Amino acid sequence: MEDLRLNVSLLRRRVPNLTTAAKSVGLRPATVSNLCTGKIPVGRSEVRTLVALASLAECSLDELIIRGEKVEMIETKIKALDLFAPLAKGGTIGLVARHGMGQLVLLSELFFRLKKDGFTTILLMPEGNFPELCDVKVNTDIIAATIDEAYEEIAVKGKTTDIAFAADRRNVLTGEIYDLQERLQGIGLNNVTTFLVDLTGESVDEDLPYGPLETLWQFDADLSARHKFPAVNPIYSTSSVLEGAHLDQNHLATQQRAQKLLRRYRELLSLVNVRGLEHLPASEIQTFKRGERLEAYLTQPFYVTEEFTGQKGESVTLIETINDVRKILDGVTDSIETERLSYIGQYIAD
Numbered sequence: 001m002e003d004l005r006l007n008v009s010l011l012r013r014r015v016p017n018l019t020t021a022a023k024s025v026g027l028r029p030a031t032v033s034n035l036c037t038g039k040i041p042v043g044r045s046e047v048r049t050l051v052a053l054a055s056l057a058e059c060s061l062d063e064l065i066i067r068g069e070k071v072e073m074i075e076t077k078i079k080a081l082d083l084f085a086p087l088a089k090g091g092t093i094g095l096v097a098r099h100g101m102g103q104l105v106l107l108s109e110l111f112f113r114l115k116k117d118g119f120t121t122i123l124l125m126p127e128g129n130f131p132e133l134c135d136v137k138v139n140t141d142i143i144a145a146t147i148d149e150a151y152e153e154i155a156v157k158g159k160t161t162d163i164a165f166a167a168d169r170r171n172v173l174t175g176e177i178y179d180l181q182e183r184l185q186g187i188g189l190n191n192v193t194t195f196l197v198d199l200t201g202e203s204v205d206e207d208l209p210y211g212p213l214e215t216l217w218q219f220d221a222d223l224s225a226r227h228k229f230p231a232v233n234p235i236y237s238t239s240s241v242l243e244g245a246h247l248d249q250n251h252l253a254t255q256q257r258a259q260k261l262l263r264r265y266r267e268l269l270s271l272v273n274v275r276g277l278e279h280l281p282a283s284e285i286q287t288f289k290r291g292e293r294l295e296a297y298l299t300q301p302f303y304v305t306e307e308f309t310g311q312k313g314e315s316v317t318l319i320e321t322i323n324d325v326r327k328i329l330d331g332v333t334d335s336i337e338t339e340r341l342s343y344i345g346q347y348i349a350d
Contacts, residue, residue: 003068004042005243006035006053010064011212012092013182014057016175019208025052029207036212038243071214073241074193076113077315080230080298081217083255083325085237089162091214092181092194098201101219101231104136107166107195109302111139113315119164119193120157124150126168130199135304136166147176151183158189169198172210215239228299234262254322257329258294265291286334294328296341314345321346 015021019029027049034040035049042050042065054064072089075082087093087110097103111121123140124147125133137143142157144150154163171177177196184192196210203209216238223231242252268280268288280288303313316324324347327333332349333341341347 003070005038005066005069005071005240006042006212007064007066008036008091008212008214008240009181009185010059011036011053011057012178013185014059016178016211018056018211019206021056022208025056027052033208033213033216034238036240037214037216037238038240039238041243071241071243074114075318076110077317078109078113078230079300079316079321079324080232080234082318083251083258083298083321084234085215085217085232085239086241087193088214088239088241090190090193091240092196092210092212093215093217094196094203094210094213095217095219096198096203096209097219097231098204098221101221101224102229103197103217103219104132105302105305106217106230106232107197108135108139108304110195111136111164111166112304114162114164115139115141118161120161122150122153122157122163122165124165124167124171126170126199132199139304140166147171147180151180154180154184154189154192155187158184158191163189163192164195165192166195166197169196169200169203169209172196178211215241223295228295229302230300234298235259235266251318251322254325254329258325261287261291261294261329265295286331289334289338290328290331292338293333293336293341294325296338297324297328297344297347299343300345301343311343316346 011018018032022029022032031040031049032053035042035045050061050064054061057064074087074089076087081087095103095107115121120142121140122142122144123136124144142153144153150165154165157163167177198209218233218236220231220233223233241247242255264287268284272280272288277285277288301309301311301314306313327347
């Protein structure tokens with residue numbers, strides 16, 4: 001089948017306030033978001049939806065739909081991200097979280113890892129005093145005070161290195177980020193991976209808090225409350241990297257099996273919290289325990305938190321993650337204690 005995906009960067013440029021625009025033509029913002037990230041394949045979407053989006057962007061369907069181009073993945077070696085919502089190189093990534101869920105810790109960790117891989121990290125500081133950004137600044141090469149300063153720095157550095165750029169949602173609401181991305185595209189710079197965070201926590205209540213995205217990381221209040229970090233929801237987080245014929249089918253099959261298990265595990269967890277494990281049928285107990293083990297395995301020690309946790313940071317390749325997750329799904333780890341899978345790197349059997 002031909003590989004199809006939406007031209008997300010075109011939508012960003014042409015339809016800045018996509019939530020309002022989508023509603024005005026009878027489209028659900030969630031549907032539009034899922035089409036942008038690839039959660040809903042373009043090939044399975046309704047023609048009228050694509051026609052409406054093309055009309056909003058004032059473009060043809062041929063311009064709106066990209067055929068046969070691969071979305072390149074940046075392997076972060078963070079298990080939960082690489083398996084469920086891979087980082088799209090050169091794309092725009094939105095982190096949706098309330099305070100205390102660990103979004104800035106994750107951003108700091110990503111900057112740390114990307115710097116080691118040769119990226120130049122650039123942070124656009126929001127107006128005001130934000131001490132919570134201190135840890136991110138430690139792993140930032142260049143701190144820009146204005147959008148124009150960010151453009152100048154990216155324009156120079158982007159000629160020789162890949163760029164990881166981070167900004168606050170306020171710069172999205174003013175339209176400055178869209179203007180910046182358009183200016184960079186105008187000079188042929190497509191190697192800028194943009195991270196958008198929300199220091200107010202209001203993004204959780206919005207349908208499309210950052211407009212069209214290539215990757216969406218939805219943080220989970222329940223995971224953070226139970227200290228399961230990174231608290232990125234493996235069911236609702238998604239990425240356009242997962243869409244299309246270019247993706248390794250072993251990755252996709254494992255991701256889908258893991259999501260199915262975790263979805264059922266969360267349903268059972270609600271029952272267990274009320275009635276106890278003993279009230280589940282035997283087959284459901286097995287599902288529950290495997291889900292518990294998988295959730296534990298998806299936690300991971302970070303390099304930037306070593307001095308606080310006393311645990312050494314861990315990196316796990318995508319291949320290692322897929323192999324480990326398949327072992328959990330297939331019951332290979334059924335006999336080991338769940339705690340032995342918490343906050344580890346790769347699973348190595350005794």
